[in-house]
Amino acid sequence: MKYAFELKNVKKHYGKVIALDGVTLRAEEGKVYGMLGPNGAGKTTIVKILSTLIEPDKGVATVAGIDISLDPTSVRKTIGLAGQFAAIDEFLTGRENIYMVGLLYGLKAKESKTRTTDILERLNLTDAADRQVKTYSGGMRRRLDLGASLVGHPKILFLDEPTTGLDPRTRKELWEIIRDLAKDGTSILLTTQYLEEADELADKIAVIDYGKVIAEGTSAQLKAKLGGDMVEFEMTNEADYRKALEATKGISKGIKSDDFELTIKIPVKHSATDLLKITQIVDRAGVKPQNISLHKPTLDDVFLAITGKKPKHKLPVKPKRGKQ
Protein backbone atom coordinates (compact mmCIF):
# COMPACT_ATOMS: atom_id res chain seq x y z
CA MET A 1 0.00 0.00 0.00
CA LYS A 2 1.19 3.48 -0.87
CA TYR A 3 1.04 6.12 1.82
CA ALA A 4 0.53 9.85 1.38
CA PHE A 5 3.52 10.35 3.63
CA GLU A 6 5.52 8.32 6.05
CA LEU A 7 8.10 8.99 8.76
CA LYS A 8 10.35 6.22 10.06
CA ASN A 9 12.18 6.89 13.29
CA VAL A 10 12.86 10.50 12.31
CA LYS A 11 15.12 12.52 14.60
CA LYS A 12 15.96 16.20 14.43
CA HIS A 13 17.69 18.55 16.81
CA TYR A 14 18.50 22.25 16.76
CA GLY A 15 21.66 22.74 18.75
CA LYS A 16 20.88 21.23 22.14
CA VAL A 17 17.10 21.29 21.65
CA ILE A 18 15.68 17.96 20.56
CA ALA A 19 12.81 18.77 18.21
CA LEU A 20 11.97 15.24 17.07
CA ASP A 21 12.93 12.22 19.11
CA GLY A 22 12.22 9.27 16.85
CA VAL A 23 8.89 9.90 15.14
CA THR A 24 7.25 7.07 13.21
CA LEU A 25 3.91 7.58 11.53
CA ARG A 26 2.15 6.99 8.25
CA ALA A 27 -0.89 8.52 6.61
CA GLU A 28 -3.24 6.84 4.16
CA GLU A 29 -3.82 8.47 0.80
CA GLY A 30 -6.90 10.63 0.40
CA LYS A 31 -7.43 11.05 4.14
CA VAL A 32 -7.02 13.90 6.59
CA TYR A 33 -4.27 13.15 9.08
CA GLY A 34 -4.45 15.34 12.16
CA MET A 35 -1.45 16.14 14.29
CA LEU A 36 -2.34 17.42 17.72
CA GLY A 37 0.08 18.94 20.19
CA PRO A 38 1.04 22.07 22.12
CA ASN A 39 3.43 24.76 20.92
CA GLY A 40 6.94 23.42 20.52
CA ALA A 41 5.89 19.76 20.47
CA GLY A 42 7.52 19.25 17.07
CA LYS A 43 4.55 19.60 14.71
CA THR A 44 6.07 22.36 12.61
CA THR A 45 9.38 20.50 12.40
CA ILE A 46 7.53 17.50 10.95
CA VAL A 47 5.78 19.73 8.41
CA LYS A 48 9.10 21.35 7.48
CA ILE A 49 10.72 17.97 6.91
CA LEU A 50 7.84 16.66 4.81
CA SER A 51 7.73 19.84 2.71
CA THR A 52 11.52 19.55 2.04
CA LEU A 53 12.45 22.72 3.93
CA ILE A 54 14.75 20.87 6.30
CA GLU A 55 16.33 17.44 6.37
CA PRO A 56 16.08 15.00 9.26
CA ASP A 57 19.27 14.14 11.18
CA LYS A 58 18.27 10.48 11.25
CA GLY A 59 15.50 8.34 9.87
CA VAL A 60 13.59 8.31 6.61
CA ALA A 61 10.79 10.59 5.43
CA THR A 62 8.84 9.82 2.27
CA VAL A 63 6.08 11.74 0.53
CA ALA A 64 4.01 9.93 -2.11
CA GLY A 65 6.56 7.15 -1.86
CA ILE A 66 9.48 9.49 -2.66
CA ASP A 67 12.35 9.91 -0.21
CA ILE A 68 12.59 13.63 0.58
CA SER A 69 16.36 13.46 1.02
CA LEU A 70 16.97 11.71 -2.31
CA ASP A 71 14.59 13.54 -4.62
CA PRO A 72 13.22 16.74 -3.06
CA THR A 73 12.32 18.22 -6.46
CA SER A 74 9.82 15.45 -7.24
CA VAL A 75 8.34 15.83 -3.77
CA ARG A 76 7.88 19.57 -4.31
CA LYS A 77 5.84 18.89 -7.44
CA THR A 78 3.29 16.85 -5.50
CA ILE A 79 2.81 19.00 -2.40
CA GLY A 80 1.25 22.26 -1.30
CA LEU A 81 2.22 24.08 1.91
CA ALA A 82 0.21 26.60 3.90
CA GLY A 83 1.32 27.70 7.32
CA GLN A 84 0.21 29.63 10.35
CA PHE A 85 2.06 32.65 8.98
CA ALA A 86 0.42 33.67 5.74
CA ALA A 87 3.35 33.60 3.31
CA ILE A 88 2.07 36.08 0.78
CA ASP A 89 3.23 39.44 -0.50
CA GLU A 90 1.37 42.33 1.11
CA PHE A 91 1.92 44.70 -1.78
CA LEU A 92 0.72 42.40 -4.53
CA THR A 93 -2.95 41.73 -5.13
CA GLY A 94 -4.48 38.39 -4.21
CA ARG A 95 -4.61 37.45 -7.88
CA GLU A 96 -0.95 38.36 -8.49
CA ASN A 97 0.15 36.30 -5.50
CA ILE A 98 -1.55 33.10 -6.63
CA TYR A 99 -0.67 33.63 -10.29
CA MET A 100 3.02 33.97 -9.41
CA VAL A 101 3.03 30.77 -7.36
CA GLY A 102 1.24 29.03 -10.26
CA LEU A 103 4.03 30.04 -12.65
CA LEU A 104 6.63 28.84 -10.17
CA TYR A 105 4.88 25.45 -10.00
CA GLY A 106 5.67 25.31 -13.70
CA LEU A 107 2.21 26.16 -15.06
CA LYS A 108 2.02 28.03 -18.39
CA ALA A 109 0.88 31.65 -18.12
CA LYS A 110 -2.62 30.94 -19.44
CA GLU A 111 -3.07 27.85 -17.28
CA SER A 112 -1.95 29.71 -14.18
CA LYS A 113 -4.36 32.53 -14.96
CA THR A 114 -7.39 30.23 -15.26
CA ARG A 115 -6.37 28.23 -12.24
CA THR A 116 -5.96 31.45 -10.21
CA THR A 117 -9.45 32.62 -11.15
CA ASP A 118 -10.91 29.22 -10.18
CA ILE A 119 -9.17 29.18 -6.82
CA LEU A 120 -10.16 32.75 -5.95
CA GLU A 121 -13.74 31.82 -6.78
CA ARG A 122 -13.60 28.66 -4.72
CA LEU A 123 -12.14 30.45 -1.71
CA ASN A 124 -14.67 33.24 -2.00
CA LEU A 125 -12.03 35.88 -2.71
CA THR A 126 -13.18 37.00 -6.15
CA ASP A 127 -14.37 40.41 -4.94
CA ALA A 128 -11.05 41.13 -3.24
CA ALA A 129 -8.89 39.50 -5.94
CA ASP A 130 -7.52 42.74 -7.38
CA ARG A 131 -6.90 44.49 -4.11
CA GLN A 132 -3.47 44.56 -2.47
CA VAL A 133 -3.21 41.96 0.27
CA LYS A 134 -2.38 44.60 2.89
CA THR A 135 -6.08 45.50 2.87
CA TYR A 136 -7.13 41.89 3.65
CA SER A 137 -8.40 40.65 7.01
CA GLY A 138 -6.60 37.85 8.86
CA GLY A 139 -9.07 35.25 7.64
CA MET A 140 -8.77 36.40 4.03
CA ARG A 141 -4.98 36.17 4.22
CA ARG A 142 -5.17 32.58 5.46
CA ARG A 143 -7.56 31.70 2.67
CA LEU A 144 -5.26 33.30 0.11
CA ASP A 145 -2.27 31.47 1.57
CA LEU A 146 -4.22 28.24 1.32
CA GLY A 147 -5.14 29.19 -2.26
CA ALA A 148 -1.47 29.65 -3.15
CA SER A 149 -0.78 26.13 -1.89
CA LEU A 150 -3.54 24.73 -4.14
CA VAL A 151 -2.52 26.28 -7.43
CA GLY A 152 -0.15 23.47 -8.45
CA HIS A 153 -2.84 20.75 -8.09
CA PRO A 154 -1.08 19.16 -5.11
CA LYS A 155 -1.86 15.57 -4.23
CA ILE A 156 -0.77 16.17 -0.67
CA LEU A 157 -1.43 19.31 1.31
CA PHE A 158 0.40 20.34 4.47
CA LEU A 159 -1.58 22.74 6.63
CA ASP A 160 0.42 23.93 9.63
CA GLU A 161 -2.00 25.32 12.20
CA PRO A 162 -4.14 26.96 9.52
CA THR A 163 -6.66 28.37 11.99
CA THR A 164 -4.44 29.52 14.86
CA GLY A 165 -5.38 33.05 15.86
CA LEU A 166 -8.58 33.17 13.83
CA ASP A 167 -11.98 34.03 15.30
CA PRO A 168 -14.51 31.16 15.61
CA ARG A 169 -16.56 32.14 12.56
CA THR A 170 -13.55 32.45 10.27
CA ARG A 171 -12.21 29.20 11.66
CA LYS A 172 -15.42 27.41 10.69
CA GLU A 173 -15.27 28.86 7.17
CA LEU A 174 -11.79 27.46 6.80
CA TRP A 175 -12.96 24.08 8.12
CA GLU A 176 -15.56 23.97 5.36
CA ILE A 177 -12.88 24.60 2.75
CA ILE A 178 -10.62 21.89 4.21
CA ARG A 179 -13.53 19.41 4.26
CA ASP A 180 -14.21 20.23 0.61
CA LEU A 181 -10.60 19.59 -0.34
CA ALA A 182 -10.64 16.28 1.50
CA LYS A 183 -13.79 15.30 -0.39
CA ASP A 184 -11.90 15.86 -3.65
CA GLY A 185 -9.43 13.21 -2.57
CA THR A 186 -6.51 15.43 -1.55
CA SER A 187 -4.40 13.89 1.20
CA ILE A 188 -4.08 16.43 4.00
CA LEU A 189 -1.78 16.79 6.97
CA LEU A 190 -3.35 19.19 9.44
CA THR A 191 -1.55 20.30 12.57
CA THR A 192 -3.49 21.93 15.35
CA GLN A 193 -3.51 22.76 19.03
CA TYR A 194 -7.27 22.27 19.25
CA LEU A 195 -8.77 18.87 19.93
CA GLU A 196 -12.07 20.13 18.55
CA GLU A 197 -10.46 20.93 15.19
CA ALA A 198 -8.76 17.54 14.87
CA ASP A 199 -12.04 15.91 15.90
CA GLU A 200 -14.00 17.83 13.25
CA LEU A 201 -11.63 17.28 10.35
CA ALA A 202 -9.24 14.39 10.82
CA ASP A 203 -9.76 10.74 9.95
CA LYS A 204 -6.82 9.82 12.10
CA ILE A 205 -5.05 11.78 14.82
CA ALA A 206 -1.53 11.60 16.20
CA VAL A 207 -0.85 13.27 19.53
CA ILE A 208 2.64 14.76 19.66
CA ASP A 209 4.60 15.82 22.71
CA TYR A 210 8.32 16.48 23.19
CA GLY A 211 9.02 15.34 19.64
CA LYS A 212 7.32 11.98 20.10
CA VAL A 213 4.04 10.43 19.03
CA ILE A 214 2.39 9.62 22.35
CA ALA A 215 -0.91 8.35 20.95
CA GLU A 216 -2.42 7.63 17.58
CA GLY A 217 -5.91 6.65 16.53
CA THR A 218 -9.25 7.81 15.22
CA SER A 219 -11.04 10.60 16.95
CA ALA A 220 -13.45 8.07 18.47
CA GLN A 221 -10.60 5.98 19.86
CA LEU A 222 -8.99 9.00 21.44
CA LYS A 223 -12.22 10.23 22.89
CA ALA A 224 -12.95 6.80 24.33
CA LYS A 225 -9.84 7.32 26.47
CA LEU A 226 -11.26 10.64 27.62
CA GLY A 227 -14.83 9.56 28.19
CA GLY A 228 -16.10 12.20 25.79
CA ASP A 229 -18.12 15.26 26.84
CA MET A 230 -19.30 15.77 30.40
CA VAL A 231 -22.29 17.54 31.91
CA GLU A 232 -21.32 19.08 35.22
CA PHE A 233 -23.71 20.12 37.99
CA GLU A 234 -22.70 22.20 40.94
CA MET A 235 -25.04 22.38 43.96
CA THR A 236 -25.31 24.92 46.75
CA ASN A 237 -26.03 22.50 49.61
CA GLU A 238 -25.52 18.91 50.70
CA ALA A 239 -29.26 18.01 50.55
CA ASP A 240 -29.60 19.08 46.92
CA TYR A 241 -26.37 17.29 46.11
CA ARG A 242 -27.71 14.01 47.59
CA LYS A 243 -31.05 14.38 45.77
CA ALA A 244 -29.38 15.04 42.42
CA LEU A 245 -27.00 12.13 42.90
CA GLU A 246 -29.94 9.82 43.62
CA ALA A 247 -31.92 11.07 40.59
CA THR A 248 -29.10 10.74 38.09
CA LYS A 249 -27.84 7.39 39.37
CA GLY A 250 -27.44 4.89 36.57
CA ILE A 251 -28.30 7.17 33.65
CA SER A 252 -24.73 6.99 32.34
CA LYS A 253 -21.58 5.04 32.97
CA GLY A 254 -18.73 6.65 34.80
CA ILE A 255 -20.49 9.34 36.78
CA LYS A 256 -18.08 11.16 39.05
CA SER A 257 -19.14 13.04 42.15
CA ASP A 258 -17.29 15.21 44.61
CA ASP A 259 -18.67 15.42 48.17
CA PHE A 260 -16.54 18.39 49.02
CA GLU A 261 -17.13 20.53 45.91
CA LEU A 262 -20.76 19.30 45.68
CA THR A 263 -20.32 18.59 41.97
CA ILE A 264 -21.55 15.73 39.78
CA LYS A 265 -19.94 14.98 36.41
CA ILE A 266 -21.93 12.87 33.98
CA PRO A 267 -20.37 11.59 30.73
CA VAL A 268 -22.71 12.07 27.75
CA LYS A 269 -22.73 10.91 24.15
CA HIS A 270 -25.05 13.41 22.48
CA SER A 271 -24.03 16.48 24.37
CA ALA A 272 -26.88 18.93 23.71
CA THR A 273 -29.85 16.51 23.79
CA ASP A 274 -28.42 14.57 26.73
CA LEU A 275 -27.91 17.84 28.56
CA LEU A 276 -31.59 18.70 28.11
CA LYS A 277 -32.70 15.27 29.36
CA ILE A 278 -30.49 15.31 32.41
CA THR A 279 -31.54 18.85 33.29
CA GLN A 280 -35.18 17.73 33.26
CA ILE A 281 -34.41 14.77 35.51
CA VAL A 282 -32.63 17.00 38.00
CA ASP A 283 -35.42 19.58 37.80
CA ARG A 284 -38.08 16.93 38.49
CA ALA A 285 -36.14 15.86 41.56
CA GLY A 286 -36.71 19.39 42.86
CA VAL A 287 -33.04 20.33 42.89
CA LYS A 288 -31.92 23.92 42.28
CA PRO A 289 -28.35 23.67 40.98
CA GLN A 290 -26.04 26.63 41.32
CA ASN A 291 -24.36 25.96 38.00
CA ILE A 292 -24.74 23.63 35.02
CA SER A 293 -22.05 23.34 32.38
CA LEU A 294 -21.20 21.21 29.39
CA HIS A 295 -17.53 20.36 29.43
CA LYS A 296 -15.85 19.41 26.16
CA PRO A 297 -12.45 17.75 26.46
CA THR A 298 -9.51 19.93 25.44
CA LEU A 299 -5.94 19.26 24.47
CA ASP A 300 -5.12 19.42 28.20
CA ASP A 301 -7.59 16.58 28.92
CA VAL A 302 -6.07 14.47 26.15
CA PHE A 303 -2.67 14.89 27.72
CA LEU A 304 -4.05 14.24 31.17
CA ALA A 305 -5.66 11.02 29.94
CA ILE A 306 -2.59 9.80 28.04
CA THR A 307 0.31 10.91 30.17
CA GLY A 308 -1.31 11.78 33.46
CA LYS A 309 0.21 15.26 33.09
CA LYS A 310 -0.80 18.52 31.55
CA PRO A 311 1.22 19.45 28.46
CA LYS A 312 4.36 21.39 29.24
CA HIS A 313 4.48 24.33 26.92
CA LYS A 314 8.04 24.22 25.76
CA LEU A 315 9.47 27.33 24.20
CA PRO A 316 9.46 27.30 20.43
CA VAL A 317 12.92 26.67 19.01
CA LYS A 318 12.78 29.65 16.69
CA PRO A 319 11.56 33.12 17.61
CA LYS A 320 8.04 33.89 16.48
CA ARG A 321 7.88 35.46 13.10
CA GLY A 322 6.21 38.81 12.86
CA LYS A 323 3.82 40.09 10.28
CA GLN A 324 5.43 41.41 7.15
Place this chain on the structure above:
Amino acid sequence: MATVLAGFRDGWIVARRNLLRYTRLPQLVVISSIQPIMFLTLFNFVFGGAIGATVAGSGPYINYLLPGILVQTILFGSLQTGVGLSRDLNAGIIDRFRSLPMSRSAVLTGRTSADIIRSSLVAMILLGMGYVYGFRFQNGAGDAVMMIALILAFGYAFSWIAAFVGLAVKDEETAQLAGFLFIFPLTFASATFVPTATMPQWLQVFANNQPVTFAVTAARHFALGTPSGGAEWKLLAWIVGILLVFIPLSIYSYKKRS
Protein backbone atom coordinates in the same frame (compact mmCIF):
# COMPACT_ATOMS: atom_id res chain seq x y z
CA MET B 1 20.43 23.39 -20.45
CA ALA B 2 16.79 22.94 -19.48
CA THR B 3 17.78 23.66 -15.89
CA VAL B 4 19.50 26.89 -16.91
CA LEU B 5 16.46 28.00 -18.92
CA ALA B 6 14.14 27.17 -16.01
CA GLY B 7 16.48 29.16 -13.78
CA PHE B 8 16.11 32.24 -16.00
CA ARG B 9 12.34 31.82 -16.22
CA ASP B 10 11.93 31.49 -12.45
CA GLY B 11 14.40 34.31 -11.84
CA TRP B 12 12.38 36.58 -14.09
CA ILE B 13 9.11 35.64 -12.30
CA VAL B 14 10.67 36.55 -8.95
CA ALA B 15 12.22 39.75 -10.37
CA ARG B 16 8.82 40.80 -11.70
CA ARG B 17 7.28 40.26 -8.28
CA ASN B 18 9.93 42.51 -6.71
CA LEU B 19 9.51 45.18 -9.39
CA LEU B 20 5.73 45.09 -8.96
CA ARG B 21 6.34 45.70 -5.28
CA TYR B 22 8.39 48.79 -6.12
CA THR B 23 5.64 50.19 -8.34
CA ARG B 24 3.25 49.77 -5.38
CA LEU B 25 5.71 51.66 -3.21
CA PRO B 26 6.75 54.58 -5.43
CA GLN B 27 7.73 56.48 -2.28
CA LEU B 28 10.56 53.96 -1.85
CA VAL B 29 12.22 55.08 -5.10
CA VAL B 30 11.57 58.73 -4.26
CA ILE B 31 13.01 58.43 -0.76
CA SER B 32 16.01 56.44 -1.92
CA SER B 33 16.68 59.30 -4.40
CA ILE B 34 16.32 62.05 -1.80
CA GLN B 35 19.26 60.87 0.29
CA PRO B 36 21.85 60.92 -2.53
CA ILE B 37 20.48 64.22 -3.85
CA MET B 38 20.92 65.63 -0.36
CA PHE B 39 24.50 64.31 -0.28
CA LEU B 40 25.17 65.77 -3.70
CA THR B 41 23.73 69.15 -2.76
CA LEU B 42 25.46 69.39 0.62
CA PHE B 43 28.86 68.25 -0.56
CA ASN B 44 28.71 70.44 -3.66
CA PHE B 45 27.71 73.66 -1.89
CA VAL B 46 29.19 73.12 1.58
CA PHE B 47 32.57 71.58 0.69
CA GLY B 48 32.72 72.52 -2.97
CA GLY B 49 34.26 75.95 -2.46
CA ALA B 50 36.89 74.72 -0.02
CA ILE B 51 37.82 71.54 -1.86
CA GLY B 52 37.31 72.74 -5.41
CA ALA B 53 40.71 74.32 -5.88
CA THR B 54 42.56 71.16 -4.90
CA VAL B 55 40.92 68.86 -7.46
CA ALA B 56 43.16 69.25 -10.46
CA GLY B 57 42.15 68.16 -13.93
CA SER B 58 38.47 67.62 -13.17
CA GLY B 59 37.09 71.11 -13.72
CA PRO B 60 34.38 72.23 -11.26
CA TYR B 61 33.99 70.16 -8.06
CA ILE B 62 30.62 68.85 -9.24
CA ASN B 63 32.40 67.02 -12.05
CA TYR B 64 34.66 65.36 -9.49
CA LEU B 65 31.87 64.75 -7.00
CA LEU B 66 29.09 63.27 -9.11
CA PRO B 67 30.82 60.00 -10.16
CA GLY B 68 31.74 59.48 -6.48
CA ILE B 69 28.21 60.04 -5.22
CA LEU B 70 26.89 57.75 -7.95
CA VAL B 71 29.11 54.91 -6.77
CA GLN B 72 28.14 55.54 -3.14
CA THR B 73 24.44 55.62 -4.00
CA ILE B 74 24.53 52.37 -5.93
CA LEU B 75 26.41 50.68 -3.09
CA PHE B 76 23.90 51.84 -0.49
CA GLY B 77 21.11 50.74 -2.82
CA SER B 78 22.59 47.27 -3.05
CA LEU B 79 22.06 46.89 0.71
CA GLN B 80 18.34 46.67 -0.03
CA THR B 81 18.93 43.20 -1.45
CA GLY B 82 19.85 41.93 1.99
CA VAL B 83 17.07 43.85 3.70
CA GLY B 84 14.47 42.51 1.25
CA LEU B 85 15.65 38.91 1.59
CA SER B 86 15.58 39.17 5.38
CA ARG B 87 12.06 40.51 5.22
CA ASP B 88 10.91 37.65 2.97
CA LEU B 89 12.63 35.18 5.23
CA ASN B 90 10.81 36.47 8.30
CA ALA B 91 7.47 36.67 6.52
CA GLY B 92 7.69 33.00 5.56
CA ILE B 93 7.77 33.85 1.85
CA ILE B 94 11.18 32.22 1.43
CA ASP B 95 9.79 29.03 3.01
CA ARG B 96 7.02 29.02 0.44
CA PHE B 97 9.52 29.50 -2.40
CA ARG B 98 11.71 26.74 -1.01
CA SER B 99 8.78 24.33 -0.96
CA LEU B 100 8.05 24.98 -4.65
CA PRO B 101 9.50 22.99 -7.57
CA MET B 102 11.40 26.06 -8.77
CA SER B 103 15.05 26.87 -9.46
CA ARG B 104 17.14 27.13 -6.27
CA SER B 105 18.89 30.28 -7.51
CA ALA B 106 15.81 32.16 -8.78
CA VAL B 107 14.90 33.92 -5.53
CA LEU B 108 18.40 35.41 -5.40
CA THR B 109 18.88 36.22 -9.08
CA GLY B 110 15.36 37.66 -9.20
CA ARG B 111 15.98 39.83 -6.17
CA THR B 112 19.42 41.10 -7.26
CA SER B 113 18.17 41.86 -10.79
CA ALA B 114 15.13 43.78 -9.57
CA ASP B 115 17.34 45.75 -7.19
CA ILE B 116 19.80 46.73 -9.91
CA ILE B 117 16.90 47.93 -12.07
CA ARG B 118 15.66 50.08 -9.21
CA SER B 119 19.21 51.35 -8.64
CA SER B 120 19.53 52.37 -12.31
CA LEU B 121 16.43 54.48 -11.90
CA VAL B 122 17.87 56.22 -8.86
CA ALA B 123 21.15 56.70 -10.76
CA MET B 124 19.32 58.42 -13.62
CA ILE B 125 17.55 60.77 -11.23
CA LEU B 126 20.85 61.61 -9.56
CA LEU B 127 22.54 62.17 -12.91
CA GLY B 128 19.77 64.57 -13.90
CA MET B 129 20.28 66.49 -10.66
CA GLY B 130 24.02 66.59 -11.35
CA TYR B 131 23.32 68.17 -14.71
CA VAL B 132 21.26 70.85 -12.99
CA TYR B 133 24.28 71.59 -10.72
CA GLY B 134 26.56 71.90 -13.75
CA PHE B 135 28.00 68.42 -14.18
CA ARG B 136 28.97 67.58 -17.80
CA PHE B 137 30.40 64.40 -19.35
CA GLN B 138 33.70 65.35 -20.99
CA ASN B 139 34.35 62.25 -23.07
CA GLY B 140 31.25 61.62 -25.18
CA ALA B 141 28.29 59.27 -24.98
CA GLY B 142 30.19 55.97 -25.36
CA ASP B 143 32.32 56.59 -22.29
CA ALA B 144 29.31 57.90 -20.38
CA VAL B 145 27.56 54.57 -21.00
CA MET B 146 30.72 52.72 -19.96
CA MET B 147 30.78 54.64 -16.68
CA ILE B 148 27.16 53.82 -15.87
CA ALA B 149 27.55 50.16 -16.86
CA LEU B 150 30.65 49.76 -14.70
CA ILE B 151 29.01 51.36 -11.67
CA LEU B 152 25.89 49.21 -12.04
CA ALA B 153 27.99 46.05 -12.42
CA PHE B 154 29.83 46.97 -9.22
CA GLY B 155 26.49 47.54 -7.45
CA TYR B 156 25.22 44.20 -8.73
CA ALA B 157 28.24 42.41 -7.31
CA PHE B 158 27.67 44.13 -3.95
CA SER B 159 24.04 42.99 -4.04
CA TRP B 160 25.29 39.42 -3.77
CA ILE B 161 27.36 40.28 -0.69
CA ALA B 162 24.25 41.89 0.78
CA ALA B 163 22.21 38.80 -0.16
CA PHE B 164 24.63 36.58 1.74
CA VAL B 165 24.51 38.88 4.77
CA GLY B 166 20.70 39.13 4.60
CA LEU B 167 20.32 35.35 4.62
CA ALA B 168 22.81 35.01 7.44
CA VAL B 169 21.49 37.59 9.93
CA LYS B 170 17.77 36.77 9.56
CA ASP B 171 16.35 40.15 10.54
CA GLU B 172 16.08 43.23 8.42
CA GLU B 173 17.36 45.83 10.88
CA THR B 174 20.56 43.87 11.38
CA ALA B 175 20.92 43.38 7.63
CA GLN B 176 20.64 47.14 7.13
CA LEU B 177 23.05 47.98 9.93
CA ALA B 178 25.61 45.34 8.96
CA GLY B 179 25.65 46.76 5.43
CA PHE B 180 26.06 50.35 6.65
CA LEU B 181 28.95 49.47 8.94
CA PHE B 182 30.64 47.86 6.00
CA ILE B 183 29.97 50.43 3.28
CA PHE B 184 30.40 53.67 5.26
CA PRO B 185 34.17 53.34 5.85
CA LEU B 186 34.63 51.93 2.36
CA THR B 187 33.07 54.99 0.71
CA PHE B 188 34.59 57.64 2.99
CA ALA B 189 38.11 56.21 3.18
CA SER B 190 38.36 56.39 -0.58
CA ALA B 191 38.57 58.88 -3.41
CA THR B 192 34.77 59.26 -3.41
CA PHE B 193 34.59 62.84 -2.09
CA VAL B 194 38.19 64.08 -1.99
CA PRO B 195 41.52 62.99 -3.44
CA THR B 196 43.34 60.56 -1.16
CA ALA B 197 46.62 62.52 -1.31
CA THR B 198 45.91 64.56 1.87
CA MET B 199 45.08 61.52 4.00
CA PRO B 200 47.66 60.15 6.47
CA GLN B 201 49.99 57.59 4.99
CA TRP B 202 48.44 54.49 6.67
CA LEU B 203 44.98 55.50 5.45
CA GLN B 204 46.24 56.17 1.95
CA VAL B 205 47.54 52.60 1.73
CA PHE B 206 44.02 51.38 2.43
CA ALA B 207 42.19 54.05 0.42
CA ASN B 208 44.28 53.62 -2.70
CA ASN B 209 43.91 49.87 -2.82
CA GLN B 210 40.25 49.22 -2.14
CA PRO B 211 37.51 48.61 -4.71
CA VAL B 212 35.46 51.77 -4.05
CA THR B 213 38.45 53.93 -4.99
CA PHE B 214 38.93 51.82 -8.12
CA ALA B 215 35.24 52.31 -8.93
CA VAL B 216 35.24 56.11 -8.55
CA THR B 217 38.61 56.48 -10.30
CA ALA B 218 37.36 54.40 -13.23
CA ALA B 219 34.05 56.29 -13.26
CA ARG B 220 35.91 59.64 -13.39
CA HIS B 221 38.15 58.27 -16.08
CA PHE B 222 35.17 57.55 -18.32
CA ALA B 223 33.22 60.68 -17.36
CA LEU B 224 36.04 63.23 -17.44
CA GLY B 225 39.01 61.64 -19.18
CA THR B 226 41.22 61.75 -16.05
CA PRO B 227 43.95 59.07 -15.86
CA SER B 228 42.70 55.80 -14.39
CA GLY B 229 45.97 54.00 -13.71
CA GLY B 230 44.24 50.77 -14.73
CA ALA B 231 41.51 51.23 -12.10
CA GLU B 232 38.82 49.93 -14.49
CA TRP B 233 40.63 46.58 -14.80
CA LYS B 234 41.24 46.30 -11.09
CA LEU B 235 37.55 47.03 -10.55
CA LEU B 236 36.56 44.39 -13.09
CA ALA B 237 38.72 41.88 -11.25
CA TRP B 238 36.96 42.79 -7.99
CA ILE B 239 33.52 42.45 -9.60
CA VAL B 240 34.34 39.02 -11.03
CA GLY B 241 35.95 37.95 -7.76
CA ILE B 242 32.98 39.05 -5.65
CA LEU B 243 30.51 37.30 -7.97
CA LEU B 244 32.58 34.10 -8.04
CA VAL B 245 32.67 33.95 -4.25
CA PHE B 246 29.28 35.30 -3.21
CA ILE B 247 26.94 33.78 -5.81
CA PRO B 248 27.78 30.20 -4.77
CA LEU B 249 27.92 31.17 -1.08
CA SER B 250 24.52 32.83 -1.17
CA ILE B 251 22.89 30.02 -3.13
CA TYR B 252 24.38 27.51 -0.74
CA SER B 253 23.02 29.41 2.20
CA TYR B 254 19.56 29.62 0.57
CA LYS B 255 19.52 25.91 -0.22
CA LYS B 256 20.86 24.71 3.10
CA ARG B 257 18.22 22.59 4.74
CA SER B 258 19.10 22.28 8.39
